Amino acid sequence: MANEITYEDIIKGVRNHDYKPVYFLMGEESYYIDKIADFIADTVLKENEKEFNQIIAYGNDVDIATIISTAKRYPMMSDYQVVIIKEFQNVNNIDELSFYLQNPQPTTILVLCYKNGVIDKRKKLTADIQKVGILFDSKKMKDAQIPMFVSSYLKRKSIDIEPKAAELMAEFVGSDLSRLSSELEKLIISLSKNEKRITCDHIERNIGISKDYNNIELRNALIYKDVLKANKIVKYFNDNPKTNPIQLTLSMLFNFYSNLMLAYYAPVKNEQGIAQQLGLKFAWQAKDYLSAMNKYTGVKVMNIISDIRCCDASSKGIGGNSISNGDLLKELVFKILH
Template sequence: MAKQELSCDDILKELRAMQYRPIYYLMGEESYYIDLITDYITENVLTETEKEFNLTILYGADVDVATVINAAKRYPMMSKYQVVVVKEAQAIRNIDELSFYLQKPLPSTILVVCHKHGVLDKRKKLAAEVEKTGILFESKKIKESQLPAFTSSYMKKKGIDMDPKATAMLADFVGTDLSRLTGELEKLIITLPVGQHRITPEQIERNIGISKDYNNFELRSALVEKDILKANKIIKYFEENPKTNPIQMSLSLLFGFYSNLMLAYYSPEKTEQGIANWLGLRSPWAARDYLIAMRRYSGVKVMQIIGEIRYADAKSKGINNNSANDGDILRELVFNILH
């Protein structure tokens, strides 16, 4: 039977219960979860006094695997544990040699290996040794469709509620960079008036700088409703504010929406909950636009729209485009979507 992979929450739960492993090999494309686990270990396992002698931070670009092993083999001073954190471990040559240390790791050492922007080959001996004695954790990028659920969950843990539109606005603006997203969420929490526990679109507009009326979320809604006037007002605003509304972000979000809309036609159950389940959306509320769009666009038209978005993306990168600016490209795309 395959060993069950622990989630970030599972790992943090263990750590809070002071159940420590000899090694945590944290890898993957999403830095947020790697940093979350690493920061918890460095901040909580040792007291401030113990950290002075028993917390070692190494950087892969500056050390070799022998240096890491020697650090891991040291005994703690006046402490039950020592913590050795290896950042940028992907830069270490012959990292597989760490498997020799893991055959008999020191119980008093907690070794944290941070391997970002890539993964360890699980067929290698090192992966097998890590799984025997510690935790091999892959931090995966989340999908755009999962951003609202992540945002709501993050804020719920802080005792804060978020208006669904505010959640969608922020997710559309930030994208899948969770470190940046949580930074913006913390900014919103700090700026909440005393006694208020709900984030509104107005607060997003005031504190993040996203217009509550002119953003990609509203552009999508205008296209779903086939509101030509509203869509063109938004494009004009985007054209006047290109730094906060880059065309690549708009094209990416529109491509994601219409690609999902194409999938929604194949959902066995054409209800909010059915569409949400089919597309992997956490909230039925997020499926409403798809149900409305399915009534306004045929499957053939959606296929044409996806092609138009690809063509607009190519033009925005200078392919088959001699003079059109981003505003012209987006305006043409919206015209082709709505007609």
């Protein structure tokens, strides 16, 4: 099935010269679409072959007939030609590609980048792509997977990172992997020659996130009902609204307490059982939910989720509420803790 093909599978195949006539790269996560297209553009042809045999165009500038005509050409003084169409979602009548796929040019590597959506997998085009090439669905990464992405990204660069620092980056940047990788590159550049480990101090100095006053620390304070710490963080957020927007905080709180509500329905209420219930990759990621379950009842969590929704609405001006975002968050944290 198409969803079983991973980014790593495709990169490995290209690296081993196991080229396919077509790579249809689609999905909500543009990061992996761009990475695969760039890898093919960088590695398949030698530099002296690219001038005549590598074509990169955009969907707004070409039609399906031109794409097919270009793909049917033979390479010049090269074994392959590479044709990359970016923003392929802007091309009309893409179903006509099926005619080309019945007999694709074996010396052409056609890369189609279809972003911000997927094609209907029930269509004939989907089956035709899978018969001769690669159909890759680049799905948005879940929030719980982002810290692991951070660690893996840095590991490939021979850099280690503290687990808390990885969580901090994930919370601050979110699931935009292109932006996240850019911020990680900034951190790598900031390291001195002999440094091989990124800490929370590095992030505070170079990214502008406080290691003590952030959404992760607020979540931890709420989990353990540390009233003093929670209120200190809320005050810091109120004093620094640009780097601590309330919408980011509310999103974090809503995701956590929504997952906590689901955790109560886990058949086995240990780390392994809750991790399985929530779809977490590692059992240790369920530790915070277990701790919170000892502090909050299911009914209280339902009320908290309702309070977060009301706070979110008020922060957007719904209901004519004139309370500042700082006071809204302070009131919400009070309700959560009491």
